[in-house]
Amino acid sequence: MGRIGVLLLNLGGPDKIEDVRPFLYNLFSDPEIIRLPVKALQKPLAWLISTLRAKKSQDNYLEIGGGSPLREITEAQAEALEKKLKEMGQDVKIYIGMRYWHPFTEEAIAQIKNDGIKKVVVLPLYPQFSISTSGSSFRVLEEMWATDEVLQEVDYTLIPSWYERPGYLRSMADLIEQELDKFPNPDNAHVFFSAHGVPVSYVEEAGDPYQKEIEECTRLIMETLGRSNEYTLAYQSKVGPVEWLQPYTDDALKELGDRGIEDLAVVPISFVSEHIETLQEIDMEYREVAEEAGIKNFHRVPALNVYPGFIDSLADLVVDSIDAEPCTFESVTHPNENMKMYPQEKWQWGLTTAAEVWNGRLAMIGFFGLLIELLSGSGPLHMVGIL
Numbered sequence: 001m002g003r004i005g006v007l008l009l010n011l012g013g014p015d016k017i018e019d020v021r022p023f024l025y026n027l028f029s030d031p032e033i034i035r036l037p038v039k040a041l042q043k044p045l046a047w048l049i050s051t052l053r054a055k056k057s058q059d060n061y062l063e064i065g066g067g068s069p070l071r072e073i074t075e076a077q078a079e080a081l082e083k084k085l086k087e088m089g090q091d092v093k094i095y096i097g098m099r100y101w102h103p104f105t106e107e108a109i110a111q112i113k114n115d116g117i118k119k120v121v122v123l124p125l126y127p128q129f130s131i132s133t134s135g136s137s138f139r140v141l142e143e144m145w146a147t148d149e150v151l152q153e154v155d156y157t158l159i160p161s162w163y164e165r166p167g168y169l170r171s172m173a174d175l176i177e178q179e180l181d182k183f184p185n186p187d188n189a190h191v192f193f194s195a196h197g198v199p200v201s202y203v204e205e206a207g208d209p210y211q212k213e214i215e216e217c218t219r220l221i222m223e224t225l226g227r228s229n230e231y232t233l234a235y236q237s238k239v240g241p242v243e244w245l246q247p248y249t250d251d252a253l254k255e256l257g258d259r260g261i262e263d264l265a266v267v268p269i270s271f272v273s274e275h276i277e278t279l280q281e282i283d284m285e286y287r288e289v290a291e292e293a294g295i296k297n298f299h300r301v302p303a304l305n306v307y308p309g310f311i312d313s314l315a316d317l318v319v320d321s322i323d324a325e326p327c328t329f330e331s332v333t334h335p336n337e338n339m340k341m342y343p344q345e346k347w348q349w350g351l352t353t354a355a356e357v358w359n360g361r362l363a364m365i366g367f368f369g370l371l372i373e374l375l376s377g378s379g380p381l382h383m384v385g386i387l
């Protein structure tokens, strides 16, 4: 077998303040982030939302120094992982592929082809799978493999999620333990897991396993921690008017304050690196909410970053994946009938679900068009003399 590559996937973040708007444009252009029935509207809507959101988002990035630390931390993780794998006798090269900012996934793949890599282990830096994160990156790669003959010669295996790995759970438990032990009475502190939210429709309509994996992950971390502290799971970072997974982090903090909880250890759960949603949203916005609610000691557990136990667990995961049965795009993006990546179905002629849905939508449009024309007395049917 030729040289092996490990492709680390992450979301990416703006390096400087001028990058914020184009970064947001890339993010909202992704149909796995905003699911629209009409593909042609995606780019205009992405332009509109990124333009409207840019100022608020820039202000947040200014509060953490004017840019995201995500690239720097991911590079440090890549370096530490490569070193650890070398110590384990594995001569692999690590690549970083970000979804919405530099270094883009496309750049990483160009490099992989250039280096003559023969097998790639694709490792998302998200412990839990969501259609909106790992799923979206897998879709980009799936399209590249489908259309590039050189890439088709490269074997690959995907790691959909890895939140159950003992080394990851132990590392999370270690960092929580260190923070708990800073409280005067560690057993009384409440452990508060804050996960990135997703719209409810992702879970209930598109079959995203994210919520189930997050719930299972928090349970396993508490089991690994082996302490009797009470804990809560809530969801942060809601964007837009639709309903997201609940309870929302700010509501849950207020409720704990009302219950008289004074000591809180806040654990960011869907991320393995510090970024805007830990450094600004949790450390600044949610801290303020908590303190107003009467929580006196708000301690935030750091993200894993290059914590040695975590890097060791990633290295074990890579080694296990090199030898394991390959996991393919098809099995991850279409694992069963219930999970629907965007577009939900490729068009097929005949009485398919998609045809039924579109027949229904067109019938409704026609019905309302006719109703408006009958009520207003003008329209295309009046024009051609049918009405």
Ligand SMILES: C=CC1=C(C)c2cc3[nH]c(cc4nc(cc5[nH]c(cc1n2)c(C)c5CCC(=O)O)C(CCC(=O)O)=C4C)c(C)c3C=C
Pocket (backbone or CB within 6 Å): 011, 012, 013, 014, 027, 032, 033, 034, 053, 057, 068, 069, 070, 126, 130, 132, 133, 196, 197, 198, 199, 239, 270, 271, 274, 275, 276, 277
């Ligand atoms: C598991 C992690 C994440 C999930 C799930 C996720 C879903 C998701 N995110 C948005 C909207 C935004 N995300 C933004 C930044 C951002 N999000 C994650 C992680 C998850 N997102 C990361 C790691 C980052 C990058 C942070 C950085 O340091 O730059 C942003 C931009 C920041 C802002 O303006 O608030 C937006 C917007 C949606 C809509 C969504 C699910 C559908």
Ligand SMILES: [Fe+2]
Pocket (backbone or CB within 6 Å): 196, 237
């Ligand atoms: Fe996000």
